[in-house]
Amino acid sequence: MELGIVGLPNAGKSTLFNSLTEAGVPADSYPFCTVDPNVGVVEIEDRRLDKLKEHYQPETCRGAPLKFVDIAGLVAGASRGEGLGNEFLSHIREVDAIVHVVRLFAGGEVAHVEGAIDPLRDVEILESELIIKDLETISRRREKTERMLKTGENKYREEVSYLDHLQEELESGRPVRLMDLNEAEEELVAELFLLTAKPTLFVANLSENKLENRENNESILEMRQLAEERGEELVELSATFEEELVELDPEEQELFLEEMGLESRGLERLKRAGYDLLNLITFYTVVGDEVRATPVPAGSTAPEAAGKIHSDMLENFIRAEVINFSTWAEVENMEAARSEGLVRTEGQDYVIQDGDICYFKF
Ligand SMILES: Nc1nc2c(ncn2[C@@H]2O[C@H](COP(=O)(O)OP(=O)(O)O)[C@@H](O)[C@H]2O)c(=O)[nH]1
Ligand SMILES: [Mg+2]
Structure with a gap:
C-alpha cells in the first residue's frame, strides 16, 4: 500500500518526503527502503508497540511500515504533457491514496509557480489536471462501449449512462471520490483506475511562524473549510519545521513542540492520517525474539x-x-x-x- 505525495512545484513535497524518511527507520530494517530515491518506507509511532517492547524486551522490534512516494512534476498543463506531464500522471495511477500538499508558506526567496499564495486556486489547478486525465480515460472507454452497443446488449447501454454521469460531474469539477455513485458505477470506476477516485488527504504546508497562530490565518481557515465540506482530512504542518525537528534528539523535540504549542510532530500526524486513509489497522505478533506491528486492511x-x-x-x-x-x-x-x-x-x-x-x- 502506497501513499503518493502530490502538489504543485515548490509546495514542499520533497522537503516533507525527506523529513519523513530521515526521521524513519534504520535502512537495514526494511531492505526495500532504498530501492528508489523517491520511494521511502517509514514506521508509524505506536504506544501499544512501545508497551509490548518494554514488557518483552525483544531483540528486534518492528513498527508498522508505511510507504510514501514523492511524485514530482505536476504543473498546470500536465495532462497535455507539460512539465514532466504524462509520466507523472501515470505514477499517480500506481499509488493507493494521495497526500495532496498545498503551499501556505510565503517564503520570499522561493517563487510560487502561480504567483501569490492562494491554496484553493492551487487545489483546483491540480485537481483539474487529474480530472482532465479522468475525462480522457472515460472518453476512451466510451468509444469501446459504443462499438459494443451495436451488439444490442443492454449492459452496454447502461454503461454509457454511467459514463455520462461520471463525465457530467467531472466536467463540473467534482472529483470521482466525492460523487454519489450506485454500485455498478463504483465497479466501473474501480475498473477504470480513475485518478480522482483515489482516497485523498490534504497537507497545509505552513510557514514556521504561522504554526503558532493558526486560528487567525485566512488561508488555513479556507483549507479547513474545504476539507470539512468534503469530509476529507487536513494535516497542518510546516515541512521545514519538521525537517529541523528531525535533527534534534527526542527531549529537545518535546521542548520545541511545547514552545510552538503543538501536541505532536506533524510527521506523526501525517503518518497516522495516511494509515487511516489507506483503511489500515494494526495487529501484533510476539514470536521468539521479535515483537512486531503489522498493518492489514480493515x-x-x-x-x-x-x-x-x-x-x-x-x-x-x-x-x-x-x-x-x-x-x-x-x-x-x-x-x-x-x-x-x-x-x-x-x-x-x-x-x-x-x-x-x-x-x-x-
Ligand atoms: N518557509 C518554508 N519554506 C518551505 C517549506 N516547505 C518547503 N519550503 C521551501 O520551498 C522550496 C521548495 O520545496 P520542495 O520541497 O523542493 O518543493 P517540491 O517542488 O514540492 O518538492 C524549498 O526551498 C524549501 O526549503 C515550509 O514549510 N516553510
Ligand atoms: Mg520535489
Whole structure:
C-alpha cells in the first residue's frame, strides 16, 4: 500500500518526503527502503508497540511500515504533457491514496509557480489536471462501449449512462471520490483506475511562524473549510519545521513542540492520517525474539493477517490465539491471561480487530 505525495512545484513535497524518511527507520530494517530515491518506507509511532517492547524486551522490534512516494512534476498543463506531464500522471495511477500538499508558506526567496499564495486556486489547478486525465480515460472507454452497443446488449447501454454521469460531474469539477455513485458505477470506476477516485488527504504546508497562530490565518481557515465540506482530512504542518525537528534528539523535540504549542510532530500526524486513509489497522505478533506491528486492511481475516507475516501461514493456517492489546494491558502477563481464559481461539473466518495480539498456529 502506497501513499503518493502530490502538489504543485515548490509546495514542499520533497522537503516533507525527506523529513519523513530521515526521521524513519534504520535502512537495514526494511531492505526495500532504498530501492528508489523517491520511494521511502517509514514506521508509524505506536504506544501499544512501545508497551509490548518494554514488557518483552525483544531483540528486534518492528513498527508498522508505511510507504510514501514523492511524485514530482505536476504543473498546470500536465495532462497535455507539460512539465514532466504524462509520466507523472501515470505514477499517480500506481499509488493507493494521495497526500495532496498545498503551499501556505510565503517564503520570499522561493517563487510560487502561480504567483501569490492562494491554496484553493492551487487545489483546483491540480485537481483539474487529474480530472482532465479522468475525462480522457472515460472518453476512451466510451468509444469501446459504443462499438459494443451495436451488439444490442443492454449492459452496454447502461454503461454509457454511467459514463455520462461520471463525465457530467467531472466536467463540473467534482472529483470521482466525492460523487454519489450506485454500485455498478463504483465497479466501473474501480475498473477504470480513475485518478480522482483515489482516497485523498490534504497537507497545509505552513510557514514556521504561522504554526503558532493558526486560528487567525485566512488561508488555513479556507483549507479547513474545504476539507470539512468534503469530509476529507487536513494535516497542518510546516515541512521545514519538521525537517529541523528531525535533527534534534527526542527531549529537545518535546521542548520545541511545547514552545510552538503543538501536541505532536506533524510527521506523526501525517503518518497516522495516511494509515487511516489507506483503511489500515494494526495487529501484533510476539514470536521468539521479535515483537512486531503489522498493518492489514480493515476487514482482513486471521489467515490473511497471518499471510502478511509469512505466505506459508496463509496457506497452512490452522487457528489463531488472540487477545486484544487493551485486555493484555490490564494484566500484562500472558500466562495469567491464558489461565483466566482471556486468550481466545479463533478460526479462519475471524476478522482481525485493531490492536489484536495474535499467535498463529500453522
Ligand atoms: N518557509 C518554508 N519554506 C518551505 C517549506 N516547505 C518547503 N519550503 C521551501 O520551498 C522550496 C521548495 O520545496 P520542495 O520541497 O523542493 O518543493 P517540491 O517542488 O514540492 O518538492 C524549498 O526551498 C524549501 O526549503 C515550509 O514549510 N516553510
Ligand atoms: Mg520535489
